[in-house]
Amino acid sequence: MREMAGRPGTWSGLSLRVGQFVFAAASVCATASALGFAAYTAFCYLIASMGLQALWSLGLACLDCYALKFKKDLHSAVLVSLFVVGDWVTAILSFAAACSAAGVVVLFDKDIYACKRDHLLPCGKFELATTFAFFLGHVVPHLPL
Amino acid sequence: MREMAGRPGTWSGLSLRVGQFVFAAASVCATASALGFAAYTAFCYLIASMGLQALWSLGLACLDCYALKFKKDLHSAVLVSLFVVGDWVTAILSFAAACSAAGVVVLFDKDIYACKRDHLLPCGKFELATTFAFFLGHVVPHLPL
Numbered sequence: 001m002r003e004m005a006g007r008p009g010t011w012s013g014l015s016l017r018v019g020q021f022v023f024a025a026a027s028v029c030a031t032a033s034a035l036g037f038a039a040y041t042a043f044c045y046l047i048a049s050m051g052l053q054a055l056w057s058l059g060l061a062c063l064d065c066y067a068l069k070f071k072k073d074l075h076s077a078v079l080v081s082l083f084v085v086g087d088w089v090t091a092i093l094s095f096a097a098a099c100s101a102a103g104v105v106v107l108f109d110k111d112i113y114a115c116k117r118d119h120l121l122p123c124g125k126f127e128l129a130t131t132f133a134f135f136l137g138h139v140v141p142h143l144p145l
Numbered sequence: 146m147r148e149m150a151g152r153p154g155t156w157s158g159l160s161l162r163v164g165q166f167v168f169a170a171a172s173v174c175a176t177a178s179a180l181g182f183a184a185y186t187a188f189c190y191l192i193a194s195m196g197l198q199a200l201w202s203l204g205l206a207c208l209d210c211y212a213l214k215f216k217k218d219l220h221s222a223v224l225v226s227l228f229v230v231g232d233w234v235t236a237i238l239s240f241a242a243a244c245s246a247a248g249v250v251v252l253f254d255k256d257i258y259a260c261k262r263d264h265l266l267p268c269g270k271f272e273l274a275t276t277f278a279f280f281l282g283h284v285v286p287h288l289p290l
Contacts (some may be wrong), residue, residue, distance in 0.1 A: 040256050042248040096244045103245030104185040104252050111185050 008060065008083055009067035009074035017051055017061035024054035024094070027132035034125035042097075042104040043126065048098035050133060053090045060086075091137070098133035105130050153205065153228055154212035154219035162260070165281055169199035169239070172277035173223035179270035187242075187249040188271065195278060196240035198235045205231075243278035250275050 006012050027050040037043040067074050074080075105126050108114040115123035117133070151157050172195040182188040205228070212219050219225075250271050253259040259267035 031284065040250045095240070099241045099244035100248030100251075103248035106186045106245075130173050 002092055007075070008079070009064055009069065009072065014064040017057045017064055020057035021054055021061060023132050024050045025058060025137035027088065027129045027136065028054060030125050030129035030132060034122035034129065035120070037126070040104060042100045043129070046097045046101045046129060046133060049093045049098070050129075050136075053094050053136065056086055056090050094133060095137050098130060098137055101126070101130045101133065152208055153192045153224070154217065156213065157211065157275060159206055159209040162210050163208055165202035166199055166206060168171065168281035169195045169202060172281065173199060175270050175274035175277060179267035179274065180262060180265070181267070182271070187245045188274070191242045191246045191274060191278060194238045195274075195281070198239050201231055201235050203268045240282050243275060243282055246271070246275045246278065252281070 006016050023073065028047055031037050031043055031050070033045045034043070037047070048140055066072065105123070108121065108126070114121055151161050173192055176182050176188055176192045176195070179188070182192070208219065211217065251269070253266065253271070254269055259266055
């Protein structure tokens, strides 16, 4: 079981956590740089959810670094349960945020043509933030929890 | 393992499948009765996803009825794998559809006040369809797959 790729306390686990953190942080930055994002609930929820995901992934990446440096074992029942519950909660919140933001982006772009009519609307940044959130969702299933 | 509530081929499994079907069908009916829903991608996706979920749940409910009537065993490895994969796919599609529809509903209602400004927009029916889709999502985790 300890040989499985992506387990906590391994190099593959650390690289997956870093990948999660990078995509979550990129999504937060893209949303925060979009002028007037706070007027839309879906993007407020996206930034909150991605912020939580970034903190969680950063925390676990630090724990992985500590375990690798001092050769600690992170496979106790309590720790693994904590990782499983935390990963499920953050994954569901992130996926819900990405889907609701995608719904709004498609509405603006294809349904009500708000992006063409209102050039001040930062559609490109909203699309970028949503894309990063979905990339993050692509990393999560590789964690063998 | 056969005693576990909600397993295929049991009365509890059948009741969960009927619950899934009822919520999915209710969501389809609420969306279809909302005038002009086809103009919004999120609600087109919602009706497609809920239609697929309704068909899947109805099919498995029929299979449960058959297994209960003729006392058949549905716990072969192939069948259980099929149920697991099918449930995961429909659950992810339904959750994504519910979240994107919720994003659009909240945008209409709270962010751009489209419901107050345009009285022809069937916001009540959109909200009802999204609520049924989330109720469906509450039934899915009770399936022990």
